[in-house]
Amino acid sequence: MRYLIIALSILLCPAISVRGQISVDVEVPGVNIGINMQSYPELVPVPGYPVYYAPRANSNYFFYDGLYWVYQQDNWYSSNWYNGPWQSVGPMDVPPFVLRIPVGYYREPPAYFRGWSANAPPHWSEHWGRNWEARRSGWDQWDRRAAPRAAPPPDYQRQYSGDRYPRTGEQQYAIRSANYGYQPRDAVTRRDYQQQDNPGSSRAGPQQQAPMQRSSTQELHSQPNQQQLQQRQQQQQQQRQPEHVVQQTPPSQPMHQAQSMQPSSQMQRAQAVPQESGRENKAGEPDKRGENQDGGHIQNRQ
Numbered sequence: 001m002r003y004l005i006i007a008l009s010i011l012l013c014p015a016i017s018v019r020g021q022i023s024v025d026v027e028v029p030g031v032n033i034g035i036n037m038q039s040y041p042e043l044v045p046v047p048g049y050p051v052y053y054a055p056r057a058n059s060n061y062f063f064y065d066g067l068y069w070v071y072q073q074d075n076w077y078s079s080n081w082y083n084g085p086w087q088s089v090g091p092m093d094v095p096p097f098v099l100r101i102p103v104g105y106y107r108e109p110p111a112y113f114r115g116w117s118a119n120a121p122p123h124w125s126e127h128w129g130r131n132w133e134a135r136r137s138g139w140d141q142w143d144r145r146a147a148p149r150a151a152p153p154p155d156y157q158r159q160y161s162g163d164r165y166p167r168t169g170e171q172q173y174a175i176r177s178a179n180y181g182y183q184p185r186d187a188v189t190r191r192d193y194q195q196q197d198n199p200g201s202s203r204a205g206p207q208q209q210a211p212m213q214r215s216s217t218q219e220l221h222s223q224p225n226q227q228q229l230q231q232r233q234q235q236q237q238q239q240r241q242p243e244h245v246v247q248q249t250p251p252s253q254p255m256h257q258a259q260s261m262q263p264s265s266q267m268q269r270a271q272a273v274p275q276e277s278g279r280e281n282k283a284g285e286p287d288k289r290g291e292n293q294d295g296g297h298i299q300n301r302q
Helices: 002-021 124-135 155-159 169-179 187-197 201-282 288-301
Strands: 051-053 060-064 067-072 075-079 087-089
Touching (some): 087 187, 155 169
Antiparallel strands (some): 051 060, 067 075, 075 087
């Protein structure tokens, strides 16, 4: 029994310690980079650079141009709040002054930083290759005497820690817009700044365009069907028109034909009667009815 109690205590103690290290759940889309900042970090300016670094953080943690920047597992991440949510930033989009931070200010430098000068930037061209170097040429060249001023640290976030940390994007945006009026200078930082203010905007765009594309394809498919229907209607109308013509012309034509045929039939009858009467006359028996009938037909013709 004693051993059972000891075993259970061993199993439960790590679970309790792990729960104490879990960061605050934030209901905002982002990337979990495994960094837990329980409170607002201490930010110290890097001499000669418009950048701050966090000397007490257990990560490569910086602040530049209104955003927090973290270099973790060969990737850069940014956020406008000290404990996230974090957004991934590709090597092509990292601001130049973030790339220029000297190696000595990385609290957790990766293994490939070894041998590089602590007072110089990392050798990003060697690490990310020639393609990156060709597209980001000049990133390590600037006038050190003309470096821009550093953005003011967002000290208002100091009072938001633990359970008071804003859990939604709307809360974070409302608090920051009411307490921090700085606007980023760098184009990439300004873009990320706006996207993090509206986390659903970047994803809502494609979803709203999809129905439009579907509707356009449906219209393209419906056009041939409409043309076919029009052709069929025209064919049906053409087929119906001869039927009406046939129905209209026969009544009119037989009437004229009947009128024209009546005299000819009467003439034939009139001619036939004299022949018969002539035959009877030859026999010596004149037929007076034939004459009356013939005369009657003549009167009808007149």
